[in-house]
Amino acid sequence: MKQTIRGFRFSAVPAGIKKAGTDRLDFGLILSDTPAQAAGVTTTNLVFAAPVEITRKRLQSGLCQAVLLNSGNANAYTGDQGKLDALDLTAATAEALRIDPELIVPMSTGVIGNPLPKERMLHGIPDLVKKLDSGTFMDVAKAIMTTDTVPKTVVLDGETGSGPFKMLGMAKGAGMISPDMATMLCVILADMNVRAGFLNECLVEANSASFNCITVDGDTSTNDTLVVMAGGRADALTLGNKSSDCESFCSALKDACMGLARQIVQDGEGATKVIEVRVVGAPSKEKAAQVARKIAESPLVKTAFHGEDPNWGRIICSAGRAGVPFDPGNLDLSIGGVPIVRNGKLVSEDWEMAAHTAMKNREFQVTLDLRSGDGEWSILTTDLSEEYVTINADYRS
Known part of the structure; x- marks a missing residue:
């Protein structure tokens, strides 16, 4: 099934976060044409990363237009500077995209305790924006890999009384995986408008039945983040109020989460079973x-x-x-x-x-x-x- 979805664009570049001078993708961007309804779930670890703090605050509005992702550095336990770095990066991205920085949520994964190579990342932002017209969903899925051996994606089609909808999801994670979220980044996109409050209800239920039911090593990360964006474009269909329509959407979201969760376990670090x-x-x-x-x-x-x-x-x-x-x-x-x-x-x-x-x-x-x-x-x-x-x-x- 084709990994594209109406209303969303993607790009990824090698910014030298994992290692300077290599061509490994490690910096990604997801952009919706218009602000999308959004909901999220983040780590239960008391030592949460700077991007987690920012994402929690910004998702309170129920809206998100872009996700800025990186691997190779968790930006966790990096103090006030880590938060300032994440804010600077989202601000620079917002300026390049000409959107409100409050509509961008950051996600990071990688080594804990090291400062972000912010200057290299700032240098990579123009390329990220330029490649939005040619980048792919799979590019971003690869850019967030750390010890993962394969990118993890899912594509689902659904039907409601309002019309058809599509879901596209990506996740990363192979170690530091335990119930109550894990060292996992996950973004799920839907091309149908869904009220943010209802989207959050569906997400909590889907997360409980999927990502909170897996473990690789019993560790819960500083950076776990799961974000769902719905809408993405001005002419997107709107989910109706019928219970059958709501059940159809929530069921698809749960299936997407369960599919990605199983892929994470299957790719667990060193796992053979x-x-x-x-x-x-x-x-x-x-x-x-x-x-x-x-x-x-x-x-x-x-x-x-x-x-x-x-x-x-x-x-x-x-x-x-x-x-x-x-x-x-x-x-x-x-x-x-x-x-x-x-x-x-x-x-x-x-x-x-x-x-x-x-x-x-x-x-x-x-x-x-x-x-x-x-x-x-x-x-x-x-x-x-x-x-x-x-x-x-x-x-x-």
Whole structure:
């Protein structure tokens, strides 16, 4: 499906943020023809980056016309200068575009604690603006990659009583990925006008069902930002008030977020497997999530996944330290559809080889039934490999 959308233009350039003198794209721009309705979700980390602070404030208006993105530098923990740098860059971009700087939100990802190479970035802004007529959505998706091995994009078509609409989304993220957002930048565009308040409601629901249900390493970044822009042009159709129309739009947004979230896990740093950890029979949905997260983020469990070792004891041990009451003598556990524990007892059949074989698959499911209620929740996680350690040991090298 073609990765273009009415009302939006794109560009990306190598500004030398990742490394001076290279041709790697690391500076991107998304521009809507007119101010678009907008909503956003940002990191829960108390140490949030300067661009996050600016984006939060500017999205309060419910409008956005441009997103200025960079990789190679997070502009996090950079003090007042980091904020001033981000403001200077959005101001220079606004001047070049002849739009209000308050309608530009910045997004950054990369190494924490280093000042932005602002002068190189300022030098790159004229090229960014010039290339808006020839740049592509994929250019920007590539420009925000750090340890990602592939760009992550999604294209969806939808239908409402008001007419058809299209969604285009991009995301980056491979490490420092945990529920409550992660080291993730994501922009989703829709070519239909949607009331900002309703757009925010849809986004919160979509984020909860997608990006907050994934983990790679249990870390939550300083820079997580998810922005949705709807409209983009003067003649864009407007979403009607019918419940069916609203449901159609929200469903498409959720599908876009879930598609991008799964791509992030599939491209997790050093990951060779994607595992769905499903906890059922918990006292509540929240308690199920608590147990599932504890299992999905356990290094011992994740290394067992990598070794294709059905080490059920590690899984139950992790569940037991999640702070959720249940009866250990009354639970069920299966790996890859193979029953291992029933009613708190190891099954008598020859389960180990069957479970080991199931774990050889690229994707499989772990299901734990606490038999303590009706709450259930699922989270996507990865295995933990030697390559993950190598990537992160050498990250700043």
